[in-house]
Amino acid sequence: MQMYPESVNLAGKKEWSLWRRIKRSKTSYLMLAPFFILFLFFTILPVVVSIFLSFTYFNMLEWPTFIGWDNYVKLFLEDDIFLIALKNTFLFAVITGPVSYFLCLMFAWIINEFKGKMRAFLTLIFYAPSISGQAYLIWNIILTGDRYGYLNSLLLKLQIIDNPILWMKTEKYVLPMLIVVQLWLSLGTGFLAFIAGLQTVDKTLYEAGAVDGIKNRWQELWYITLPAMKPQLMFGAVMQITTSFAVADVSIQLAGNPSVNYAGATVVTHLLDYGMTRFEMGYASAIATVLFLLMVGSNKLVQRILRRVGD
Amino acid sequence: MTAEEVIRKNRRRIRRAKRLNRSRAGNTILYVLMIFCGICMALPLILIVNNALKPLDEIFQYPQKIFVRNPTLENFSDLFVLMNTTWVPFSRYIMNTVIITTSGTVGHVLIASLAAYPLAKHDFPGKKVLFALIILSMMFSWQVTQIPIYMIVSALHINNTYLAVILPPWQYGMGLYLMKQFMEQIPDSLVESSRLDGASEWQTFRKIIMPNVKPAWLTLAIFQFQQMWGNTGTAYLRSEQLKPLQYALQQITAGGAARAGAAAAVTLIIAAIPITFFLICQSNILETMTTSGMKE
Numbered sequence: 001m002q003m004y005p006e007s008v009n010l011a012g013k014k015e016w017s018l019w020r021r022i023k024r025s026k027t028s029y030l031m032l033a034p035f036f037i038l039f040l041f042f043t044i045l046p047v048v049v050s051i052f053l054s055f056t057y058f059n060m061l062e063w064p065t066f067i068g069w070d071n072y073v074k075l076f077l078e079d080d081i082f083l084i085a086l087k088n089t090f091l092f093a094v095i096t097g098p099v100s101y102f103l104c105l106m107f108a109w110i111i112n113e114f115k116g117k118m119r120a121f122l123t124l125i126f127y128a129p130s131i132s133g134q135a136y137l138i139w140n141i142i143l144t145g146d147r148y149g150y151l152n153s154l155l156l157k158l159q160i161i162d163n164p165i166l167w168m169k170t171e172k173y174v175l176p177m178l179i180v181v182q183l184w185l186s187l188g189t190g191f192l193a194f195i196a197g198l199q200t201v202d203k204t205l206y207e208a209g210a211v212d213g214i215k216n217r218w219q220e221l222w223y224i225t226l227p228a229m230k231p232q233l234m235f236g237a238v239m240q241i242t243t244s245f246a247v248a249d250v251s252i253q254l255a256g257n258p259s260v261n262y263a264g265a266t267v268v269t270h271l272l273d274y275g276m277t278r279f280e281m282g283y284a285s286a287i288a289t290v291l292f293l294l295m296v297g298s299n300k301l302v303q304r305i306l307r308r309v310g311d
Numbered sequence: 312m313t314a315e316e317v318i319r320k321n322r323r324r325i326r327r328a329k330r331l332n333r334s335r336a337g338n339t340i341l342y343v344l345m346i347f348c349g350i351c352m353a354l355p356l357i358l359i360v361n362n363a364l365k366p367l368d369e370i371f372q373y374p375q376k377i378f379v380r381n382p383t384l385e386n387f388s389d390l391f392v393l394m395n396t397t398w399v400p401f402s403r404y405i406m407n408t409v410i411i412t413t414s415g416t417v418g419h420v421l422i423a424s425l426a427a428y429p430l431a432k433h434d435f436p437g438k439k440v441l442f443a444l445i446i447l448s449m450m451f452s453w454q455v456t457q458i459p460i461y462m463i464v465s466a467l468h469i470n471n472t473y474l475a476v477i478l479p480p481w482q483y484g485m486g487l488y489l490m491k492q493f494m495e496q497i498p499d500s501l502v503e504s505s506r507l508d509g510a511s512e513w514q515t516f517r518k519i520i521m522p523n524v525k526p527a528w529l530t531l532a533i534f535q536f537q538q539m540w541g542n543t544g545t546a547y548l549r550s551e552q553l554k555p556l557q558y559a560l561q562q563i564t565a566g567g568a569a570r571a572g573a574a575a576a577v578t579l580i581i582a583a584i585p586i587t588f589f590l591i592c593q594s595n596i597l598e599t600m601t602t603s604g605m606k607e
Contacts, residue, residue, distance in 0.1 A: 025435035085390030
């Protein structure tokens with residue numbers, strides 16, 4: 001006889017001893033095994049090692065020396081740039097996080113109205129910044145600081161400004177510009193997951209909804225589509241948190257690292273500065289650990305909000 | 312009356328209601344919005360295609376222009392000449408890339424889906440912990456785990472083999488998370504009835520679960536293909552015989568200003584392959600969800 005894992009209909013029988021439940025779930029564990037064995041080696045172990053390294057001084061040449069909480073103390077009490085980076089990262093996350101989440105959802109929803117080849121093509125167009133590799137190149141041309149830069153020449157022509165602006169070298173423009181570029185870049189993982197998610201919404205739900213008196217697109221979206229794709233919404237939110245708190249590439253490519261007066265510094269650019277330039281891996285690991293805790297906290301918050309969708 | 316009967320009886324009314332849902336004014340606004348945003352989003356693609364067709368003098372022109380004036384295929388012929396000057400035959404790099412990208416993508420989609428199924432549909436001790444670990448792992452900066460991973464790869468004696476670049480991507484948490492979320496939407500009754508029909512868990516996985524989450528694994532394949540394709544493998548692959556196409560192409564373009572033309576052609580080629588893959592996967596997503604298997 002086939003041994004089934006303890007499935008939904010058996011879940012009530014909790015009086016089984018833990019050991020019997022484990023034995024009963026053999027198939028489940030077998031299915032998990034290939035992934036989680038690799039996961040143990042290439043994710044869990046490295047993360048544990050990194051967290052351990054955050055309590056050491058480690059220059060990648062000598063054996064790490066244990067220094068307790070020193071890295072963390074230095075991070076919050078002595079490192080002014082880290083505090084700037086933290087502030088910038090918060091700004092990035094609070095603005096680009098929710099905005100790009102809604103953009104992903106909105107564009108996925110609109111594209112879903114199209115059919116066939118047109119749909120695939122539109123998806124490609126909107127995913128283009130994530131797939132074409134050299135996405136920043138175009139922004140370097142647009143934001144060139146002299147009067148030949150596309151943005152400057154446009155503004156000069158419209159007589160909004162009199163002199164060209166050095167966009168990436170002027171402190172007050174750096175962060176807003178980076179946020180714009182980041183938003184433009186943000187139709188990535190979450191977006192494609194939403195596109196796929198919209199495809200799996202049971203079509204009969206819409207017909208049933210029409211009977212129940214759904215009047216327009218918005219009601220349809222809120223009462224049918226969104227609740228039906230809650231798992232994807234959760235996924236999108238996690239992806240959004242992991243990308244918007246980890247912003248770094250866009251800043252380094254456009255504003256440089258370090259940027260003017262650290263105007264574009266984020267937690268991860270700071271981490272890269274210590275890890276890759278100064279070879280202070282212990283300190284970089286401490287930064288990573290702090291960022292990790294930040295993301296975990298915001299994830300808790302966001303998941304709580306998302307549970308209310310469609311109520 | 313069941314929901315189905317309600318729908319059958321009201322079919323005409325529903326159809327009229329559905330038409331009302333989509334007003335012409337709404338559609339016009341949608342089209343205009345999509346065209347405007349679409350142009351903004353397509354800019355990098357437009358630039359890459361134009362750059363690849365620019366003759367050298369236009370590539371070095373200042374101020375830089377987005378559009379090409381005298382298109383030429385010179386850059387590509389230059390690139391093909393350069394391809395013959397590589398250390399090992401160029402076909403070797405192509406083969407390496409095919410091996411690494413295919414096994415990296417197929418393997419990841421397979422084992423991530425396989426692990427996602429029990430997490431979504433079974434109940435077993437440790438389920439919550441394992442799932443929490445996946446989510447948490449996605450929040451740790453990958454930049455600082457690179458050195459520990461390198462040490463582990465060396466300790467496992469798979470350094471300088473294909474496995475060193477294939478195995479770590481197999482266990483990306485995101486893939487498992489994506490698959491699990493989609494599998495959760497499959498009604499339990501569907502899984503139950505498959506079991507009652509005498510199917511084993513493996514058969515249920517293959518015949519019921521995977522066909523029902525086709526959009527998910529096609530999407531995951533896109534992500535993973537992109538990752539694997541972009542991998543230069545420089546940290547792990549030291550023998551020239553093992554290095555992928557991405558590495559070879561970057562070497563060609565590292566030649567500086569003299570090779571700017573070939574570099575532009577390379578950029579186009581590097582973007583074109585994942586885009587082709589993307590379009591194949593995306594157009595297949597469309598045809599899947601006409602199944603009635605999802606109904607309860």
